[in-house]
Amino acid sequence: MTAPALLGDRVTRDAYPMLDDLASDATGPDVWRTLGAAGRLARVYRDGDPRRGVDPAGLGALLTAVDRRCPLGTTLAVCVPLATCLPLLAGGDGPAARTLAAALRGDAVVALAATDDGAGCDLTSLTTEVTLRDDHVEVSGVKRWITNATACDAVLVLARHRPGPHFTNFTWVLVPADAPGVRAEPADTDLFDGAGAGHLFFDRVRLGREHVVGGVGRGLSGFAAHIAVERLAGALWAVGLCRRVLTETWRHLQDRRYGDGTLWHLEGIRQRYAAALLRARQHQALTESLADAVATRRDATAAAMLKASAAGTVERVLDECAHLQGAYGFRSDGPQRLRAQAALFGIGGGTTEVVLSVVAGATADVLADLDRSPAPEPPVEPGR
Structure with a gap:
């Protein structure tokens, strides 16, 4: 019997053979350098240009390939710069343009520092400040739980320039x-090995005015546009992650002896597995239907729906697979640990409650979309 999951794994492996040479505990920078040197980072964007937006198929294939080979933290370290940092850098020149070119080659890792000390995801309450002078800027503040914080070459910092x-x-x-004035501190967690997760401290960091990216006062508008793409990236990643774990679980159930057969022959287990498989397929279908709206129009409602769907799907699928794998699921790289790590899907980039509020606010539009069904074919007259 051949499963679509297995075909997907084969295609991904053939497309990214350079990842097979990496150690199993490769970090985000390791993967970033490898993909950049092979020219694969640019391929996730239309025409290889971050200003043109992401290509959902290309981004999904890359994240699936990294997820198949590397720890969750490593995939996270690749996902955030691709979805958010590089497109933001594309809106700048000078240092931003040079850093973007280096990042696409794999020579530079860029961290996104938006969430703030004490403010969390409420970006309008952040306290990190940038003082603007005629010939320089000065940045002070603290950023918490930043991916690539301890391993980056540059940081995109969101700061307020007035109260x-x-x-x-x-x-x-x-x-x-x-x-001078920049300090990184590792986060107190071992759940995201490879992500370089940590906290960043900025003590009166003085830089030239050319280090402002995208123009003064455009920080939140730029972030709002690109966070939609980050949510799409998370949804694409969730498709690959769920497919991988479901495939692994399916193999386990077919191999695990029970009585005269295997666990796969128990109807109750088959039904539980099928329910998780169905949920993953529903999320995949939703992602495919909304990907273009997010990638081309930065549709915030579509992105919020994908974010909520990814969080719920990953939680349901990993809970079920962890249970179905029994004691085997408690191994060091098994689904019991993975589901703790994957709680990130319901928190990073906006909590599930936050994105569901976005969907609720667009109820009229979502209901209208539900009513846009094709017109029925006219009945065929007798004798025709």
């Missing part, structure tokens, strides 16, 4: 990781 929550009060600044 208040108005969306024009925030600006992106590209900060070299080795600039």
